Amino acid sequence: MNLTSQGAENTMGMNFDNLNNLHIDVFKEIGNIGAGNAATALAKMLNKRVNMEVPKVKVLQFKEVNEILGEPEMPVVGLLLNVKGDLSGSIMFILQQEAAHILVNILMGNPLEDFSEFDEMGLSALKEIGNILTGSYLSALSTLTGLDIMPSVPEMAIDMAGAIISVPAIEFGKLGDSVLYIETEFSEGTTKVVGDFFLVPDVDSYEILLKALGVIG
């Protein structure tokens, strides 16, 4: 298959291994708009000005995957939503634990450096933050594509980065040998918060997504 061909190629065997530059740009744009929407939602929630860096879109081989967030054993917060509607699949949002603490502390009015274990209230706040961020991300994607996208209630897990990432990685594994992820950096004042989105369309949804965006015929 010609890796640089664009347009009306056969997409039956389409996966993230043979993404061309145009596709990467499209996902970068999805990431940009989605994360931009998420940043706006975050700013409203925190009632603070939130800046966002241009998201980094990366396609990685599995071997590198469990190190993308740093140490694979480092605890992170993962939020997973299933998606139904015109698209099916899942979306995962990962926050490093420190970043999660900072967001919760801003929201709850606690001192920023309070890294004590999350209580019931903190966990609930965290889930809500994840819900709003992924929800606004998906709603941007829905507006952009005209597709109906319905997210489920998020499930949350706090555990080793490698273990959390294994969940979207396995889904990508069904499609090919690489993983697509979008890293977004938010900042509030001098406080930086890095979040990672993994958008995992099902096999057929991937094609629907690219079609809706007019990338493939």
Place this chain on the structure above:
Amino acid sequence: MENVIKVGMADLQASSHPAVLTTLGLGSCVGIALYDNSTSIVGLAHAMLPDSKAARNSSNAAKFVDTAIDALLREMLKIGANRSRICAKLAGGAQMFSFSNSNDLMRIGFRNVVAAKEKLSQLRISILSEDTGGNFGRTIELDSSTGILLIKTIGYGIKQI
């Protein structure tokens, strides 16, 4: 200095003694540790999906439980392992997220463990011990000097199997 060899996701490694094979942050994937106690040759695979035959793209043997075990066994025999002395230990296969409607995505950890057991039984490799399931991640280390599999978690302690 110990000879520590890292095994990534969808990856496998075999080594002669002395070596410590480790895979960090194992989630729903399954870690298959093989050990030959006559030569102290060790092997570790980190497989993501149960069945290579159900996949569209199966070029990477280490990705699937069935082909990973075959490939790992081959690697170990190549460096002199004694087929009849090889035993297995399993770890991982967790369900990291709990959704009420348990679809494929959620049950993949369990299915990975079942697939590993089936494949090992077909190959007549006995499973000495396992630490599988649950809803937490694991880091595992296989030590060629003892054949012990060390399992580390966040909040669920450390154990040796």
